[in-house]
Amino acid sequence: MESKHRWKGSMKSIGRHIDPEKEDQMECVNVKIEIENKVRRILKLVKIVDQGNRDNRMKIKSHLILRIEDFHEQYQSLYSLYEDLRGEVRKNVSKDKFISTSETIEGWSESARRVAMDEGKRMVHREDDLDGPASSFNSKIETLFEEKRKLEERINFTSKEAKELKRKNSELEAQILELEAVSKQKDDPFSALTKTLEENQKNYKTRIEGLEAQVKALQLEINNLQTQKGDLEQLLLCKTEEGSSRVEDIMKRVNFLQQELDTMRSQKGEVELQLEKKSNETSNYLIQIEDLNENLRNEQRTIEEKKGLKLQVEDLELEVNSLNTQKTNLEEQITRINDQVHQSSVEKEEMQRKISELQTKLSQKENELSAQIALLEEEVQNLNTELDALRKEKNRLTFELEMEKQNSSISISEMEKEKVELTEKIVEQEDFISKIKDEQKQQSKSNFQMVERKVEELAIDFRKQFEDNLRILGRRIRVAEQLIAENKEFYLKTKEAYEQENKQLKERFGKTELNVKELSSTVNDMLNSLDTVRLKFEERTTNFLNRISKVSCDLQFAKDWVMRKNEEPMQLKDDSKVDWILLDNNAE
16 A cells, blocks of 8 residues: 555646646647556556466566566656756746755655655745845945935035135125225225125025035935944844854854764765675575475574574564764754744844834934934024024114214214304404404594493404304214214224124134034945945855755755655665565575
């Protein structure tokens, strides 16, 4: 029954191996029918092999052996054809997924091949699972490259704009110096040129503020990139260290298993030699059995041969027990390796959980930074409103200063006119007095004293009025000069504050430009280091997966070899029991 199931399984496997897309359909059907007919004949011979006399059994056995060898040769030819077809398909589907598995399963039975193929598929799934985080790291690194390129473009644009603003600033400073020289020469600081200068300064300040906001945004983006770089470097370092430690452990285990495989192979060679000896001995036993059938009278000789056969059976049983112990040891090693693989999968899940936690922390930090950016923008808006209020106050004061200056100039001109009029009146009065004196000389001496007294009174009144007017005029001139001095002092203070603020803005712009250059260089170094780390990580993961697949194939091969070797002693034991039964029958 076991042989029948075995032949049916081989028939199913051969039916699976024949590819209907590569071979002709009618030829495949004919081959399958021919193979089924051969299997039916072999099964019929197996059923009647124990029937009839000895000569018939020997003929049936020899005929059965020939049929089995013919079937085995046809099976080998079909399997070689299947291997060729599968090689062609494998070139189009996947390059090196099952090479090691297909090389090691050539000499196996069909059940062992199916187990190896399943193991290879599981290893491919494991490799796909490991390719998942590697592809996610590659996608992250590609996004970082894209962000780096955008940042470099923005940095180049801002640097060009900063150079243009520097050039305009130098031109404006030259214009300021020229305007100051013109204002000193003409004593007219509130001309139309100062208005254009203030407008240019306002535009310059607004553009400087916009550049500062852009530089702050770039700084925040670069800080985020640096944090992402640190996190990725830590993750890559941890994974590379863990991978290297695992690879070292697996290499040690592989070396140990390789040594055990070498010992097993040496033991296999010895067992094969012993099996050849046993096969030779069994052939000798058959000859001896024929001699015993012919020479039944020599019972003593048969008894001695029985004793020898019993000893050999005991030796075979001992060998079977030793092979069973070796099998248990190998199974324990396989379970340990499976436990280690499970532990590595658990560690991988733990790493994925840590990565998710780091991503949540990163999102929280980004939210905090966005809140801080909003607060800073509010502060900038408040400062802008305060600056607008100060500018309005400055414009109001300059307008008042101009009005005061105009009023003072008008009052001074009026005073000068009054002064001229007074001097003219004085001249007229003096002329009038001189005329009166001349007339008085001609008049009588009696009226001279009275007229002289009137003239003196008029002169005193005129002098008092003139002195009062002079005092009022001097007071107004002093007030106007004081207002002009105060306005000039305010103008100088505002000008000095503006120059100091302009100087600070230049220093800050230079510092930000240096920081942007340093950050661009650090970003380039970071991305280069990430490239090297990514390449090393991919190389180590591929080596690690190749070694794991090779070790699993070797272990599966050893396991199947042990199973076959365990089955062979049992088969020999069954054959020896049959021989004993035949000997007993012949002895009777």
